[in-house]
């Protein structure tokens with residue numbers, strides 16, 4: 001029989017595990033990476049790793065808000081594709097009037113931000129005002145956004161004007177203080193997200209709504225507005241990710257951002273945020289994004305396990321992470 | 336020891352049970368036994384450890400030391416309600432029904448009747464209908480739990496327990512949410528069960544009903560066993576004294592004369608909403624206004640509509656002399672009007688969060704400085720609230736769901752008062768609260784009124800309405816049937832208006 005004292009110690013330690021677990025997992029992955037191939041820790045590989053995790057990481061910060069408030073957004077990958085597409089079309093069309101300089105790029109970025117906020121707002125308004133389940137709404141918009149980009153690209157690929165690409169290119173490829181710009185954006189979004197979730201009334205409201213919506217309503221919280229805002233934040237994060245993604249390839253097609261929604265949700269869950277809401281961790285989300293990218297990176301580096309098994313490894317990590325996070329599974333007794 | 340002499344007759348026995356949650360001890364060597372065909376009441380202050388002991392007796396918690404004897408043999412009870420197979424059924428203080436399922440599905444949950452491998456719905460429905468008829472509960476077996484009132488859910492729990500052929504039925508504050516009439520119906524069931532040889536344990540803070548229904552009474556104080564006595568040897572006053580450990584002065588504070596010329600702070604005219612048909616009344620500064628009536632008479636609906644928690648279909652509301660229009664909850668709060676829900680588990684507190692975020696949630700904008708939440712002020716607020724409302728948690732870091740029921744209620748009151756309302760509506764202020772704390776809350780309400788705050792008390796407990804209110808509004812089926820003042824505030828009058836036997840012609 002389990003006595004109560006082990007019951008609580010088990011609980012304590014598993015709570016601790018929730019916070020340090022993802023960090024520990026990342027550390028172990030890095031050690032494995034190093035042992036398999038010492039050049040894993042080379043500066044070049046590490047910055048590459050950080051840059052690649054920036055896309056998923058930035059989107060996952062937004063997803064943390066949505067999930068913490070008890071929602072879900074499946075449309076982010078398609079949204080990213082649609083925004084890239086429209087952004088490219090707008091910039092290409094602006095060449096005649098505005099040239100191929102910074103102004104055009106800024107116009108594209110501005111439009112991306114507006115589109116992201118708008119797309120997020122549509123998701124939010126449909127779930128709150130329309131009273132449709134978030135899963136259904138975003139499943140719908142996921143299809144819509146994806147088909148829009150296919151339509152714009154006429155089934156093919158939308159390519160950015162070559163000269164603009166030259167102007168825009170440094171946003172992905174150049175560095176500042178040794179870190180590529182995408183990493184700086186990632187850091188900025190992460191810090192803002194952390195402050196917003198942990199230090200402001202808005203963050204507290206998200207947690208309260210995810211924990212119990214009725215209690216939130218009785219506590220004078222404007223539930224609909226807060227929930228809508230979480231989707232808007234998600235949209236904004238998608239637009240930031242898109243802005244740093246477009247200069248990488250300079251094109252958009254129906255296959256842009258495929259499965260990003262699942263990777264983002266996976267990063268959030270690995271990080272310790274509870275899928276049913278009420279408990280969110282930005283720090284964990286960032287570690288989650290790094291863990292997912294690191295796995296892919298390690299598999300690229302070694303031929304121990306086939307690269308094609310990347311998805312298998314990621315899937316395993318998600319399942320193991322959630323198993324470890326369940327604080328109640330060894331204390332079946334206390335309710 | 337006294338327990339040994341009764342060992343033969345006892346079905347279940349707790350012997351020298353101690354329990355700690357981590358380093359925090361909550362029960363100290365407590366013994367108690369339950370015999371066949373008796374009602375054994377367990378009383379004690381909020382946080383005394385009653386619910387914990389009940390959970391140990393039914394296998395939901397393990398004791399840290401001590402043993403459970405079933406029919407005289409030491410037994411390790413199986414966890415998570417599996418003790419039901421041994422005939423031990425617990426009805427939790429926090430009801431435990433699957434909200435999205437129907438009444439019949441809940442009653443037969445886990446032991447569905449099958450015929451040829453398929454669910455025999457007809458048989459189950461007929462059985463449940465039989466039980467419902469027997470206790471006179473006017474719901475259908477196919478009703479969804481989430482559509483029922485709290486009182487009806489409570490009755491479903493009882494039906495569920497009855498249907499399990501319990502030998503020992505343990506009920507944690509079953510009557511806290513019932514009206515007096517429902518309590519009577521409920522006690523008839525209890526007596527019937529008792530006569531059939533079931534041993535019944537029940538926890539209640541309503542000492543009069545404890546006196547009326549029990550055979551023996553065990554008193555706990557601060558996790559210690561104080562005494563077990565025959566009910567005929569105790570009076571409610573004596574019980575209260577033994578629970579609290581000191582003599583209690585008057586339960587109700589001296590009534591301050593109400594100033595009937597004070598300004599009207601709230602004027603409601605012909606309010607119409609779901610469950611409310613044209614309600615008009617006024618509330619004055621510094622007044623304590625009672626709302627009485629049967630459960631479902633629309634008292635809660637009136638105030639949920641006023642405070643922006645439910646849509647209104649007509650009528651006007653004036654706050655401090657000005658038309659308030661349709662308010663949001665936040666708008667009402669900012670205007671100085673706060674509503675404290677009676678449903679603290681579902682609508683009052685975030686059970687999986689700690690005390691701190693719960694306390695400040697309602698008044699959070701007050702704690703924001705430079706866009707960020709001022710944590711120092713939050714901490715100070717918690718310290719202040721714990722002192723002011725005497726919230727007793729042995730460990731301030733536990734989640735609110737682990738606080739004892741009464742302490743949750745005190746925290747909820749603290750949460751609402753955090754925004755310094757000028758008008759506060761308290762729905763069932765003392766649900767699940769011990770006598771000592773009741774006294775504190777009544778004095779607190781009186782003190783608020785003396786400071787000029789207007790208080791609306793919605794309560795199904797007649798004595799407290801009579802004990803603290805200046806004026807009493809009685810409702811029936813969504814309408815006000817009478818307004819009582821002074822000497823007219825008595826049980827008889829209130830009942831007659833509530834039951835529809837008398838009706839005041841209102842202008």
Ligand SMILES: Nc1ncnc2c1ncn2[C@@H]1O[C@H](COP(=O)(O)OP(=O)(O)OP(=O)(O)O)[C@@H](O)[C@H]1O
Nearest residue numbers: 356361381382383384385386387737738739740741
């Ligand atoms: N799971 C738990 N973890 C930690 N502490 C707990 C837990 N459950 C109960 N407690 C603490 O044990 C003490 C006794 O609680 P219990 O619920 O048994 O009181 P009670 O007598 O039922 O009070 P009430 O009349 O208010 O319902 C309280 O201080 C409570 O905070």
Ligand SMILES: [Mg+2]
Nearest residue numbers: 386428739740
């Ligand atoms: Mg209790």
